Amino acid sequence: xxxxxxxxxxxxxxxxxxxxxxxxxxxxxxxxxxxxxxxxxxxxxxxxxxxxxxxxxxxxxxxxxxxxxxxxxxxxxxxxxxxxxxxxxxxxxxxxxxxxxxxxxxxxxxxxxxxxxxxxxxxxxxxxxxxxxxxxxxxxxxxxxxxxxxxxxxxxxxxxxxxxxxxxxxxxxxxxxxxxxx
Numbered sequence: 001x002x003x004x005x006x007x008x009x010x011x012x013x014x015x016x017x018x019x020x021x022x023x024x025x026x027x028x029x030x031x032x033x034x035x036x037x038x039x040x041x042x043x044x045x046x047x048x049x050x051x052x053x054x055x056x057x058x059x060x061x062x063x064x065x066x067x068x069x070x071x072x073x074x075x076x077x078x079x080x081x082x083x084x085x086x087x088x089x090x091x092x093x094x095x096x097x098x099x100x101x102x103x104x105x106x107x108x109x110x111x112x113x114x115x116x117x118x119x120x121x122x123x124x125x126x127x128x129x130x131x132x133x134x135x136x137x138x139x140x141x142x143x144x145x146x147x148x149x150x151x152x153x154x155x156x157x158x159x160x161x162x163x164x165x166x167x168x169x170x171x172x173x174x175x176x177x178x179x180x181x182x
Contacts, residue, residue, distance in 0.1 A: 001167060001171050002031055002035040003035070003168050004167075004171035004172045005035065005172075005175065006037055006171055007038060008039075008040060009032055009040070010040045010041075010042055011024070011039065011040070011041050011042060012042040013042075014042070018046060021044060022047050022050055025047055025051060025054065029053070038077060039054050039055065040054070040055040040056065040077065041056055042057050042059070043056070043058055043059050045063070045072060048076065049072070055076055055077030055097075056072060056076065056078050056079075057079045057080070057100070058078070058080040058081070059081055060080065060082055060087065062080070064094060065080055065094035065096050066094045066095055069095040077098075078096055079096055079097055079098040079099065079100060079134075081136075082099055084117075084121075085125045088128065088133065089129060091129075092129045092130065092131050097131060097132075098131055098153070099129065100136050100156050101117070101121075101125055101133050102116075102136035103116050103138060104116060104117055104119060104122050104135045104136065104137045104138065104147060105137050105138025105139065105143055107139075107159070116137060117137075119146055119147065120150075122135050122147060122150050122152055123150035123151055126150060126151030126152060127151065133152050134156050135147040135152045135154075135155050135156070136157070139160050139174070140160060141174055142177070143155075144157075144174055145180065148177075154178050155174065155177075157174060161174065
């Protein structure tokens, strides 16, 4: 993924202890620095604060963004996952730097968040906030292009890359799709 120049990596290891996650994050941070990629840690402000330059991505049921922002300060990248236009607007007003909105399309990994929102909800959300919105859920290269045409800043993926036979090639295809549009 990093060899293909992914601009950001989110580290999601919910089952590790704080100490184990800190060790892993240091290792991943060395790799992301080498490849000039932004490292975001999922929902662990404590671990992010222990390391310089690590951003935080919050789940929708995490600490409120305003509290996370107070803890992290203004310089740390702070994003949040949301599942509606209303949550996107609220996230921006509370100080998020970016939003991941989804699921946009049908996907097994996001079924617990309900039916897909669809491209029209993404487009409306992009028109209502000024911070970057990144679409997630059922993303393919063609769907990433569609999301960019709808106003999304980019696409977040799990299965499209991690489930691919050639991770680097799949990453490049998605990056090409996101950067080729609009």
